[in-house]
Amino acid sequence: MNELVFFINNVIVAGSVTGSIYAIGAVGVTLVFSIMRFAHFAHADMMTFGAFMVLLLTLAFPGAGAFLGLPTAVVMLPLAMVLTAGLAVGIDKVFYKPLRAHGVKPIVMVIASLGVTLMLQGLIRVFAGTSGENLYVDDRKEIFRLALPFESVRAPIVVTEPQIILFVLTIICIVGLHLFLSRSRLGKAMRAMSDNPDLARASGINNNLIVAVTWVIVGGLAAIAGTLLSLDVTFKPDLSFFLLLPIFAAAIVGGVGHPYGAIAGGFLVGFAETLAVFNWGVLLRPFRDSLPEWLANAGNLAFVGSEYKIVVPFFILVAILVWRPTGIFKGKVI
């Protein structure tokens, strides 16, 4: 039973944490693709920017959280979302819109977004320095230990307060996004434009308005994803840049341009990563006596060492591109 708790802590909890962050990140990437048809490489650094805004705001108003009984970073999140949405709309106006107006090929937009990502990274580094900062300025991370009601189980299930916040915010994001896309007039117009931009225009839907709405949502989601990530670990200027690959893998696995697919893809990649570095030997321990000796004495039975975690999304990406390029939900091909 202790082994099961170990599994829950190291795979179920950790996988859900990683999966949630990937899912929210991938939704942003997929929304940009569905409306503007290009792979937006600056998304990860938009996430970092959002987290950085939260950091600045928590440093400016460190007491705000205690006032409301929530971590300060969470209280500051809505404001950071607004600021990041503003940044996203601004970046579109300055860098992407002129290119769109010229009718450039999608690859030009991709390269432009690479430029934007380097610029954002540099800017954040100028102001934030290169060291890590703790976004959690409140007393201490509260840790919840759920002991199971069995005599033989000594280890509790461990969940930290930021992780609970992360789960709650992820659920709110997913439900909110679903309601927006399926119920609201603008959300339906976004799906319509993703389906058929010319017909959307012929229906009186102003494409520029939809593009702006998309950037507002993408910016807001980026701020949430970045903040969740830096609450779980710490804030660093290159915090999310290394997440770019798994996030794109998640978006492609789910089917590019398909928001629900991106959520599924995010959790799939997140769990695949945690399962790949999980030491399966732990689960075999109770059966030690009945196992052949070579198996019982094997030290670490993880598929890959944790330092090679990053190859897992690579592998998934390659496999999907080879065997099912449209992804699980039949999205578009990048």
Place this chain on the structure above:
Amino acid sequence: MPLLEARDVYGGYGGMNILNGVNMTLEADEIGVIVGPNGAGKSTMLKAIFGLLIVTQGEILLRGEPIHNLAPHRLVHQGMGFVPQEHNVFPSLTVKENLQMGAFLKPGNVKRMLKQIYDFFPPLYDKRHQPAGELSGGQRQMVAMGRALMAEPSVLLLDEPTAGLSPLFMNEIFAQVKQVNAAGVGILMVEQNAKQALAIADKGFVLAAGQNRFTDTGAALLADPEVARSFLGG
């Protein structure tokens, strides 16, 4: 004052003119049909009216107001609806959502117009929660027309509404076009099935090489031996 008027319209894509001086007049309660051989500029003329290509010379008037080179979403606002020949539904949206998108600029109308569209096209009511991409060609055409009608246009432009449909569905679509017209919507449509289309047309425009060749009532064009010989296949 005519509902829609085109005066000596020139236009095309990328500097090459396809339209070389087209004239058209449509009254408020009329069905106008544009026929002619391939490459005559029939669909191009509809697109020029709907602001999808640049009109280089001449003018297009809607109730006396010049509208050429206005953006399509402005034209929808002014009471014009357009149903393209292909890709004329949002495939992943449900039938109901497709129709709602038609009234995007008039959200207050949605409830009343939905009811009216379902009355016009009863099969759509049963399929309202199904993605439009899963419908048959004929039903899809109904969704496309329904979507354009949701904005309560005073004139509806239809680009080959019966293309690729079986004769049974074709007659149904023609019947529905007449029904929509009877409800007070002016219709201007491009048709390959020239005989059937001219039979329901108040006005017919025979185009060739981007110019009017014959312009008359539908019945008169059908009866004209020269039109019959050159354009209606004998």
